[in-house]
Amino acid sequence: MIKIAQPQIGQEEIDAVSAVLKSGQLASGHNVLQFQKNFAEYLDQGFCIATSSGTTALEITLRALGIKKGEKIITTAFSFIATANAIVHAGGTPIFADVDETTMNISTDSIEQIILEQSGIKAILVVHLFGQSCDMDKISEIAIKHNLLLIEDCAQAHGASWKGRKLGTFGDAGAFSFYPTKNMTTAEGGMVVMKDEKLAKLASQLIQHGIKERNQFEYIGYNYRLSEISAAIGICQLKKLDHFNSVRRENAAYYEEKIKHSDIIKPIEVPGAKHVYNQYTLRILNDKRDAFINYMNRNGIDVSIYYPYTIPEQLCYRSTDFLEKDYENKLEVANRIKHEVVSIPVHLGLMEDEVERIVTVINQF
Ligand SMILES: *Cc1c(COP(=O)(O)O)cnc(C)c1O
Numbered sequence: 001m002i003k004i005a006q007p008q009i010g011q012e013e014i015d016a017v018s019a020v021l022k023s024g025q026l027a028s029g030h031n032v033l034q035f036q037k038n039f040a041e042y043l044d045q046g047f048c049i050a051t052s053s054g055t056t057a058l059e060i061t062l063r064a065l066g067i068k069k070g071e072k073i074i075t076t077a078f079s080f081i082a083t084a085n086a087i088v089h090a091g092g093t094p095i096f097a098d099v100d101e102t103t104m105n106i107s108t109d110s111i112e113q114i115i116l117e118q119s120g121i122k123a124i125l126v127v128h129l130f131g132q133s134c135d136m137d138k139i140s141e142i143a144i145k146h147n148l149l150l151i152e153d154c155a156q157a158h159g160a161s162w163k164g165r166k167l168g169t170f171g172d173a174g175a176f177s178f179y180p181t182k183n184m185t186t187a188e189g190g191m192v193v194m195k196d197e198k199l200a201k202l203a204s205q206l207i208q209h210g211i212k213e214r215n216q217f218e219y220i221g222y223n224y225r226l227s228e229i230s231a232a233i234g235i236c237q238l239k240k241l242d243h244f245n246s247v248r249r250e251n252a253a254y255y256e257e258k259i260k261h262s263d264i265i266k267p268i269e270v271p272g273a274k275h276v277y278n279q280y281t282l283r284i285l286n287d288k289r290d291a292f293i294n295y296m297n298r299n300g301i302d303v304s305i306y307y308p309y310t311i312p313e314q315l316c317y318r319s320t321d322f323l324e325k326d327y328e329n330k331l332e333v334a335n336r337i338k339h340e341v342v343s344i345p346v347h348l349g350l351m352e353d354e355v356e357r358i359v360t361v362i363n364q365f
Pocket of ligand 1: 054179
Protein backbone atom coordinates (compact mmCIF):
# COMPACT_ATOMS: atom_id res chain seq x y z
CA MET A 1 0.00 0.00 0.00
CA ILE A 2 1.31 3.48 -0.87
CA LYS A 3 0.73 5.49 2.28
CA ILE A 4 -0.91 8.91 2.50
CA ALA A 5 1.84 10.27 4.77
CA GLN A 6 5.33 9.18 5.73
CA PRO A 7 7.62 11.16 8.06
CA GLN A 8 11.23 11.44 6.88
CA ILE A 9 13.53 10.48 9.74
CA GLY A 10 17.21 10.05 8.86
CA GLN A 11 20.36 9.07 10.71
CA GLU A 12 20.87 12.73 11.63
CA GLU A 13 17.65 12.79 13.70
CA ILE A 14 18.49 9.43 15.30
CA ASP A 15 21.95 10.67 16.31
CA ALA A 16 20.55 13.95 17.65
CA VAL A 17 17.94 12.15 19.77
CA SER A 18 20.49 9.71 21.06
CA ALA A 19 22.79 12.60 22.07
CA VAL A 20 19.92 14.16 24.04
CA LEU A 21 19.13 10.86 25.76
CA LYS A 22 22.76 10.47 26.78
CA SER A 23 23.01 14.08 27.99
CA GLY A 24 20.57 13.69 30.87
CA GLN A 25 18.81 16.97 29.97
CA LEU A 26 15.47 15.77 28.59
CA ALA A 27 13.07 18.61 29.35
CA SER A 28 13.30 22.01 27.68
CA GLY A 29 16.94 23.16 27.41
CA HIS A 30 19.46 24.39 24.87
CA ASN A 31 18.04 22.37 21.97
CA VAL A 32 14.68 24.11 22.45
CA LEU A 33 16.38 27.53 22.52
CA GLN A 34 18.34 26.65 19.38
CA PHE A 35 15.25 25.37 17.58
CA GLN A 36 13.33 28.57 18.41
CA LYS A 37 16.21 30.72 17.19
CA ASN A 38 16.62 28.75 13.95
CA PHE A 39 12.90 28.84 13.25
CA ALA A 40 12.76 32.63 13.72
CA GLU A 41 15.75 32.99 11.38
CA TYR A 42 14.06 30.75 8.84
CA LEU A 43 10.92 32.90 8.86
CA ASP A 44 13.08 36.03 8.74
CA GLN A 45 10.93 37.87 11.28
CA GLY A 46 9.02 37.36 14.52
CA PHE A 47 9.83 35.76 17.87
CA CYS A 48 9.40 32.01 18.27
CA ILE A 49 8.31 29.94 21.27
CA ALA A 50 8.25 26.14 20.95
CA THR A 51 5.24 24.31 22.41
CA SER A 52 4.00 20.78 22.93
CA SER A 53 1.72 20.76 19.84
CA GLY A 54 0.15 22.87 17.13
CA THR A 55 -3.05 23.03 19.14
CA THR A 56 -1.30 24.38 22.25
CA ALA A 57 0.64 26.83 20.05
CA LEU A 58 -2.68 28.21 18.78
CA GLU A 59 -4.19 28.35 22.25
CA ILE A 60 -1.16 30.13 23.74
CA THR A 61 -1.11 32.55 20.81
CA LEU A 62 -4.69 33.57 21.56
CA ARG A 63 -4.07 33.78 25.31
CA ALA A 64 -0.96 35.92 24.84
CA LEU A 65 -2.89 38.23 22.49
CA GLY A 66 -5.37 38.75 25.31
CA ILE A 67 -8.50 37.10 23.93
CA LYS A 68 -11.16 37.36 26.63
CA LYS A 69 -14.06 35.12 27.51
CA GLY A 70 -16.71 35.09 24.80
CA GLU A 71 -14.84 37.31 22.35
CA LYS A 72 -15.64 36.39 18.77
CA ILE A 73 -13.00 35.09 16.40
CA ILE A 74 -13.80 34.53 12.74
CA THR A 75 -12.30 31.30 11.42
CA THR A 76 -12.87 28.80 8.63
CA ALA A 77 -15.49 26.07 8.87
CA PHE A 78 -13.30 23.84 6.73
CA SER A 79 -10.16 22.84 8.65
CA PHE A 80 -8.87 20.37 11.17
CA ILE A 81 -10.97 20.65 14.31
CA ALA A 82 -8.00 21.82 16.43
CA THR A 83 -8.23 25.30 14.90
CA ALA A 84 -11.64 25.90 16.44
CA ASN A 85 -10.90 23.95 19.62
CA ALA A 86 -7.95 26.24 20.37
CA ILE A 87 -10.29 29.24 20.18
CA VAL A 88 -12.69 27.61 22.63
CA HIS A 89 -9.89 26.53 25.00
CA ALA A 90 -8.58 30.11 25.00
CA GLY A 91 -12.07 31.29 26.04
CA GLY A 92 -13.11 32.71 22.68
CA THR A 93 -16.13 32.03 20.49
CA PRO A 94 -15.48 30.73 16.97
CA ILE A 95 -17.59 32.28 14.20
CA PHE A 96 -17.40 30.05 11.17
CA ALA A 97 -16.82 31.55 7.73
CA ASP A 98 -17.31 29.81 4.39
CA VAL A 99 -14.46 28.99 2.02
CA ASP A 100 -13.39 29.95 -1.47
CA GLU A 101 -14.21 27.29 -4.03
CA THR A 102 -10.87 27.29 -5.89
CA THR A 103 -8.46 27.34 -2.94
CA MET A 104 -10.71 25.93 -0.19
CA ASN A 105 -9.21 28.64 2.04
CA ILE A 106 -11.36 31.01 4.08
CA SER A 107 -13.46 33.27 1.84
CA THR A 108 -12.73 36.98 2.21
CA ASP A 109 -16.31 37.75 1.12
CA SER A 110 -17.59 35.55 3.90
CA ILE A 111 -15.32 37.31 6.45
CA GLU A 112 -16.62 40.71 5.34
CA GLN A 113 -20.22 39.49 5.47
CA ILE A 114 -19.80 38.34 9.09
CA ILE A 115 -18.18 41.65 10.08
CA LEU A 116 -21.12 43.48 8.52
CA GLU A 117 -23.73 41.38 10.30
CA GLN A 118 -22.20 40.93 13.74
CA SER A 119 -20.78 43.17 16.39
CA GLY A 120 -18.05 42.25 18.84
CA ILE A 121 -15.64 40.57 16.41
CA LYS A 122 -12.17 40.66 17.91
CA ALA A 123 -9.92 38.64 15.61
CA ILE A 124 -9.57 36.64 12.41
CA LEU A 125 -7.85 33.25 12.59
CA VAL A 126 -7.02 32.06 9.07
CA VAL A 127 -5.77 28.61 8.09
CA HIS A 128 -3.42 28.21 5.13
CA LEU A 129 -5.13 25.00 4.16
CA PHE A 130 -3.20 22.11 2.58
CA GLY A 131 -0.08 24.31 2.37
CA GLN A 132 -1.36 27.23 0.32
CA SER A 133 -1.52 30.83 1.50
CA CYS A 134 -4.81 32.63 1.97
CA ASP A 135 -5.09 35.97 0.18
CA MET A 136 -2.97 37.83 2.72
CA ASP A 137 -3.26 41.21 0.96
CA LYS A 138 -7.02 41.20 1.25
CA ILE A 139 -7.13 39.65 4.71
CA SER A 140 -4.53 42.04 6.16
CA GLU A 141 -6.51 44.93 4.66
CA ILE A 142 -9.74 43.72 6.32
CA ALA A 143 -7.99 43.24 9.67
CA ILE A 144 -6.50 46.75 9.58
CA LYS A 145 -9.72 48.37 8.39
CA HIS A 146 -11.77 46.85 11.22
CA ASN A 147 -9.03 46.91 13.83
CA LEU A 148 -9.02 43.13 14.28
CA LEU A 149 -6.22 40.89 15.47
CA LEU A 150 -4.94 38.57 12.76
CA ILE A 151 -3.65 35.08 13.55
CA GLU A 152 -2.35 32.53 11.05
CA ASP A 153 -2.74 28.79 11.54
CA CYS A 154 0.33 27.58 9.61
CA ALA A 155 0.06 23.95 10.75
CA GLN A 156 0.08 22.80 7.11
CA ALA A 157 2.21 25.59 5.64
CA HIS A 158 5.82 25.46 6.89
CA GLY A 159 7.94 27.37 4.41
CA ALA A 160 4.99 28.43 2.26
CA SER A 161 4.89 32.08 1.28
CA TRP A 162 2.73 34.90 -0.06
CA LYS A 163 4.46 37.23 -2.52
CA GLY A 164 7.84 36.06 -1.28
CA ARG A 165 7.14 36.52 2.43
CA LYS A 166 6.92 33.44 4.65
CA LEU A 167 3.56 32.60 6.19
CA GLY A 168 3.32 33.09 9.92
CA THR A 169 4.74 36.60 9.66
CA PHE A 170 1.73 38.48 8.29
CA GLY A 171 -0.51 38.53 11.30
CA ASP A 172 -0.03 39.54 14.92
CA ALA A 173 0.92 35.92 15.45
CA GLY A 174 1.21 32.55 13.78
CA ALA A 175 1.18 28.96 14.96
CA PHE A 176 2.84 25.87 13.49
CA SER A 177 2.42 22.14 14.17
CA PHE A 178 5.11 19.47 13.95
CA TYR A 179 2.81 16.46 13.99
CA PRO A 180 4.26 13.57 11.89
CA THR A 181 2.01 14.20 8.86
CA LYS A 182 3.10 17.83 8.50
CA ASN A 183 5.81 19.19 6.19
CA MET A 184 8.33 18.75 9.03
CA THR A 185 7.98 16.92 12.33
CA THR A 186 9.19 16.73 15.93
CA ALA A 187 6.89 13.73 16.68
CA GLU A 188 4.56 16.05 18.59
CA GLY A 189 5.27 19.74 18.84
CA GLY A 190 4.34 23.26 17.83
CA MET A 191 5.70 26.79 17.46
CA VAL A 192 4.22 30.17 18.36
CA VAL A 193 5.43 33.07 16.23
CA MET A 194 4.80 36.50 17.72
CA LYS A 195 5.30 39.79 15.96
CA ASP A 196 5.74 41.58 19.31
CA GLU A 197 8.71 40.62 21.49
CA LYS A 198 6.85 41.36 24.75
CA LEU A 199 3.98 39.08 23.77
CA ALA A 200 6.52 36.38 22.89
CA LYS A 201 7.89 36.71 26.42
CA LEU A 202 4.35 36.36 27.77
CA ALA A 203 3.80 33.26 25.62
CA SER A 204 7.00 31.72 26.94
CA GLN A 205 5.83 32.36 30.52
CA LEU A 206 2.38 30.91 29.81
CA ILE A 207 3.79 27.60 28.57
CA GLN A 208 5.79 27.27 31.81
CA HIS A 209 3.05 27.72 34.42
CA GLY A 210 3.20 31.52 34.05
CA ILE A 211 6.61 31.65 35.68
CA LYS A 212 8.25 35.02 36.37
CA GLU A 213 11.44 33.81 37.98
CA ARG A 214 12.37 30.79 40.01
CA ASN A 215 9.48 29.89 42.34
CA GLN A 216 7.46 32.98 41.39
CA PHE A 217 4.44 32.69 39.16
CA GLU A 218 2.84 35.73 37.57
CA TYR A 219 0.02 34.04 35.61
CA ILE A 220 -1.97 30.84 35.96
CA GLY A 221 -0.26 29.10 33.08
CA TYR A 222 0.17 25.66 31.59
CA ASN A 223 2.82 23.07 30.98
CA TYR A 224 2.92 23.22 27.19
CA ARG A 225 6.71 22.94 26.79
CA LEU A 226 8.45 21.09 23.98
CA SER A 227 10.94 18.42 25.08
CA GLU A 228 14.64 18.42 24.21
CA ILE A 229 14.12 15.17 22.30
CA SER A 230 11.54 16.80 20.03
CA ALA A 231 13.58 19.99 19.65
CA ALA A 232 16.63 17.98 18.57
CA ILE A 233 14.52 16.33 15.84
CA GLY A 234 13.13 19.73 14.88
CA ILE A 235 16.57 21.28 14.40
CA CYS A 236 17.47 18.52 11.89
CA GLN A 237 14.11 18.67 10.14
CA LEU A 238 14.18 22.45 9.72
CA LYS A 239 17.48 22.16 7.83
CA LYS A 240 15.77 19.82 5.36
CA LEU A 241 12.46 21.68 5.12
CA ASP A 242 13.20 23.51 1.86
CA HIS A 243 14.27 20.24 0.28
CA PHE A 244 11.16 18.47 1.64
CA ASN A 245 8.96 21.20 0.18
CA SER A 246 10.67 21.19 -3.19
CA VAL A 247 10.08 17.43 -3.55
CA ARG A 248 6.41 17.90 -2.60
CA ARG A 249 6.20 20.64 -5.21
CA GLU A 250 7.84 18.43 -7.86
CA ASN A 251 5.36 15.64 -7.15
CA ALA A 252 2.51 18.16 -7.36
CA ALA A 253 3.85 19.58 -10.63
CA TYR A 254 3.94 16.08 -12.07
CA TYR A 255 0.31 15.48 -11.01
CA GLU A 256 -0.71 18.85 -12.44
CA GLU A 257 0.82 17.95 -15.79
CA LYS A 258 -0.25 14.31 -16.01
CA ILE A 259 -3.56 13.79 -14.22
CA LYS A 260 -6.34 14.16 -16.76
CA HIS A 261 -9.87 13.10 -15.91
CA SER A 262 -13.21 14.71 -16.64
CA ASP A 263 -14.59 13.97 -13.15
CA ILE A 264 -11.54 15.35 -11.33
CA ILE A 265 -10.57 18.91 -10.42
CA LYS A 266 -6.92 19.37 -9.43
CA PRO A 267 -5.69 21.93 -6.88
CA ILE A 268 -4.57 25.29 -8.21
CA GLU A 269 -1.58 27.31 -7.06
CA VAL A 270 -2.85 30.88 -7.10
CA PRO A 271 -0.63 33.78 -8.26
CA GLY A 272 1.38 35.11 -5.32
CA ALA A 273 1.18 31.92 -3.29
CA LYS A 274 4.00 29.40 -3.00
CA HIS A 275 2.13 26.20 -2.19
CA VAL A 276 3.96 23.55 -0.12
CA TYR A 277 1.39 20.78 -0.65
CA ASN A 278 0.97 19.36 2.81
CA GLN A 279 -1.89 17.69 1.00
CA TYR A 280 -2.60 17.32 -2.70
CA THR A 281 -6.35 17.51 -2.62
CA LEU A 282 -8.51 16.56 -5.57
CA ARG A 283 -12.21 17.18 -5.98
CA ILE A 284 -14.11 14.23 -7.41
CA LEU A 285 -17.29 15.38 -9.12
CA ASN A 286 -20.62 13.74 -9.95
CA ASP A 287 -20.97 11.75 -6.71
CA LYS A 288 -18.09 9.48 -7.64
CA ARG A 289 -15.88 10.02 -4.58
CA ASP A 290 -16.76 6.78 -2.80
CA ALA A 291 -16.12 4.82 -5.98
CA PHE A 292 -12.82 6.66 -6.45
CA ILE A 293 -11.64 5.85 -2.92
CA ASN A 294 -12.53 2.16 -3.26
CA TYR A 295 -10.83 2.04 -6.64
CA MET A 296 -7.64 3.65 -5.32
CA ASN A 297 -7.51 1.33 -2.31
CA ARG A 298 -8.04 -1.72 -4.54
CA ASN A 299 -5.00 -0.50 -6.47
CA GLY A 300 -2.90 -0.29 -3.34
CA ILE A 301 -2.99 3.50 -2.95
CA ASP A 302 -4.06 5.01 0.34
CA VAL A 303 -6.11 8.21 0.01
CA SER A 304 -7.78 10.26 2.70
CA ILE A 305 -10.63 12.75 3.08
CA TYR A 306 -9.62 16.10 4.55
CA TYR A 307 -12.30 16.95 5.62
CA PRO A 308 -15.53 14.94 5.39
CA TYR A 309 -17.37 17.27 7.79
CA THR A 310 -17.27 20.98 8.49
CA ILE A 311 -16.20 21.84 12.03
CA PRO A 312 -19.57 23.29 13.16
CA GLU A 313 -21.43 20.13 12.18
CA GLN A 314 -19.22 17.97 14.41
CA LEU A 315 -21.15 16.55 17.37
CA CYS A 316 -19.08 18.50 19.88
CA TYR A 317 -19.99 21.82 18.24
CA ARG A 318 -23.63 21.06 17.53
CA SER A 319 -24.37 20.86 21.22
CA THR A 320 -22.70 24.19 22.02
CA ASP A 321 -24.25 27.63 21.97
CA PHE A 322 -21.45 28.98 19.76
CA LEU A 323 -23.38 28.32 16.60
CA GLU A 324 -25.58 30.94 15.02
CA LYS A 325 -28.99 29.64 13.99
CA ASP A 326 -28.51 29.74 10.25
CA TYR A 327 -24.82 28.85 10.12
CA GLU A 328 -25.52 25.90 7.82
CA ASN A 329 -26.89 28.16 5.09
CA LYS A 330 -23.87 30.41 5.26
CA LEU A 331 -21.46 27.58 4.57
CA GLU A 332 -22.67 26.80 1.07
CA VAL A 333 -19.27 26.08 -0.49
CA ALA A 334 -17.83 24.15 2.46
CA ASN A 335 -20.96 22.01 2.61
CA ARG A 336 -20.59 21.18 -1.07
CA ILE A 337 -16.86 20.50 -1.34
CA LYS A 338 -16.75 18.30 1.78
CA HIS A 339 -18.52 15.69 -0.41
CA GLU A 340 -15.94 16.03 -3.20
CA VAL A 341 -12.48 16.34 -1.62
CA VAL A 342 -9.95 13.55 -1.40
CA SER A 343 -6.21 13.85 -0.81
CA ILE A 344 -3.70 11.61 -2.60
CA PRO A 345 -0.10 10.86 -1.51
CA VAL A 346 2.33 13.68 -2.37
CA HIS A 347 5.00 13.12 0.32
CA LEU A 348 8.75 12.53 0.19
CA GLY A 349 8.55 8.80 0.65
CA LEU A 350 7.13 8.28 -2.86
CA MET A 351 9.42 6.62 -5.36
CA GLU A 352 9.38 7.89 -8.93
CA ASP A 353 7.60 4.79 -10.20
CA GLU A 354 4.98 5.19 -7.46
CA VAL A 355 4.16 8.74 -8.51
CA GLU A 356 3.86 7.49 -12.10
CA ARG A 357 1.65 4.61 -11.03
CA ILE A 358 -0.64 6.93 -9.05
CA VAL A 359 -1.15 9.00 -12.21
CA THR A 360 -1.80 5.95 -14.41
CA VAL A 361 -4.28 4.53 -11.93
CA ILE A 362 -6.15 7.82 -11.56
CA ASN A 363 -6.35 8.44 -15.30
CA GLN A 364 -7.88 4.98 -15.77
CA PHE A 365 -10.61 5.60 -13.17
C1 LIG B 1 -2.39 19.60 12.52
C2 LIG B 1 -3.20 20.83 12.62
C3 LIG B 1 -3.42 21.49 13.85
C4 LIG B 1 -3.05 20.90 15.17
O1 LIG B 1 -1.75 20.54 15.33
P1 LIG B 1 -1.35 19.40 16.42
O2 LIG B 1 0.13 19.49 16.45
O3 LIG B 1 -1.87 18.12 15.91
O4 LIG B 1 -1.96 19.81 17.72
C5 LIG B 1 -4.09 22.69 13.83
N1 LIG B 1 -4.56 23.23 12.70
C6 LIG B 1 -4.40 22.62 11.51
C7 LIG B 1 -4.92 23.27 10.27
C8 LIG B 1 -3.74 21.40 11.43
O5 LIG B 1 -3.60 20.79 10.24
